[in-house]
Amino acid sequence: MLKIIVSSDNVYYRKGVESLITSAGKTLRDGLFEVVSETSSPVTKEADIVFRDIMISVFFYKRETIAGKGQAEPHLSALHIPFICRGDNIPQITGKIRKIMLIATTNAASFASRENYKLTGLKDFMQLSSTESKVMLMVGQGYDTENISRMLGRSKKTVSTHCRNAIRKMGMLNRVEFYKYASFVAKYGNKKGNTLCL
Structure with a gap:
């Protein structure tokens, strides 16, 4: 049950x-x-x-x-x-x-x-990529775009694109909803994130 x-x-x-x-x-x-x-x-x-x-x-x-x-x-x-x-x-x-x-x-x-x-x-194409999941978890841990770009070795524009793509795939309206979700998943302590998009 x-x-x-x-x-x-x-x-x-x-x-x-x-x-x-x-x-x-x-x-x-x-x-x-x-x-x-x-x-x-x-x-x-x-x-x-x-x-x-x-x-x-x-x-x-x-x-x-x-x-x-x-x-x-x-x-x-x-x-x-x-x-x-x-x-x-x-x-x-x-x-x-x-x-x-x-x-x-x-x-x-x-x-x-x-x-x-x-x-x-x-749909497989609607799921977060491994990089999008990493960026989401780092946002949830409180890192800003500049820190994430330095840590991943990517440009700030690329990190912003990953955030935008994750927000679109998850059906969220803005970065505030994205941050609430990301901070919960990061606080939960799951290193993989395990996000599933419907």
Whole structure:
């Protein structure tokens, strides 16, 4: 069973997303998911999907054997998905939520390989390149364009182009939304970023 948490201070957003999740989940078998409001349950490690104001985190829990210890330890990996729906109609938003629920029911290893994107209708050309991901994480860590260009050995214009391309692929309106998203992913402590664009 998927545990889905909607975390937002905006009550209208929270209720609207909860309603859309319920609508999207009707195509799934009954009892496959549970929607929990953040006000009744704080965001916990048990959540499979967490909807936030401009993004969604999909968590995968798996047991891995640690080298030398021989015992299985729980391991958490996450995908972060920008969730900007400006200009989308209700069926399009419901379709995005359905894709997210499908992604959450698969395993994390299947999304490490780009060949599996077609299974959920994701477009490979809309995903961030490795350089765009690096630039996004560096922006989230607080570096400015000049520092990033020096660290990557690229011109400031090239770094700005990578930022612009990442903003476009993620469907964000401006650099403020991009910075909020990037700072969350950087703070989360994931070196790869693991951003998935719908």
